[in-house]
Amino acid sequence: MYKLKKGKSDYTGMIISALLVITVTIIFLFIKDFNVDPFQIKTKNGLIEKSRCLEDEYLTDLAGGGYIRIKVKVETQDRKLQEELSLRQKEIRSTILSIIRDKTREELSKPEGIEELRRSLNQQLNKMLNGGEDLKVFITEIVTY
Incomplete structure (x- = not known):
């Protein structure tokens, strides 16, 4: 069997993806606070x-x-x-x-x-x-x- 070694670039991509998912989740959870009411x-x-x-x-x-x-x-x-x-x-x-x-x-x-x-x-x-x-x-x- 072959074992895959993960380099630093693999972890960086995962970290960026995780941060992106967390940011989008926070925005959707609090979207009512971001709505601008024209009135x-x-x-x-x-x-x-x-x-x-x-x-x-x-x-x-x-x-x-x-x-x-x-x-x-x-x-x-x-x-x-x-x-x-x-x-x-x-x-x-x-x-x-x-x-x-x-x-x-x-x-x-x-x-x-x-x-x-x-x-x-x-x-x-x-x-x-x-x-x-x-x-x-x-x-x-x-x-x-």
Whole structure:
């Protein structure tokens, strides 16, 4: 019978393989800690809070003629309200569209008109949802035609 002698290079390969297996195992065991949640934001004191938002783009006609393309972002940090946002997306979209359609191009050509639209959206959505005053509405893009 032949006996195989193992040299240093054989042990080095085994050690590297073992370290690789251990590293991959550790990563898989703790993968939840490596996930990056797109809704996490850092606060001033360095803590991470979850912020849930609903962002959508709307293209619709305006009351006095013309069209608008607008991006609206609805954000909250309340867990219950986050769930309600995701469950009622179609209703929220419909409400936003009906409020936008009532505006004219002239109203939205002024900064105070855009701010009034944002406030209207904020008030109506806060009334509609069970979260009280915890929603924040942002208009991130607006183009009128």
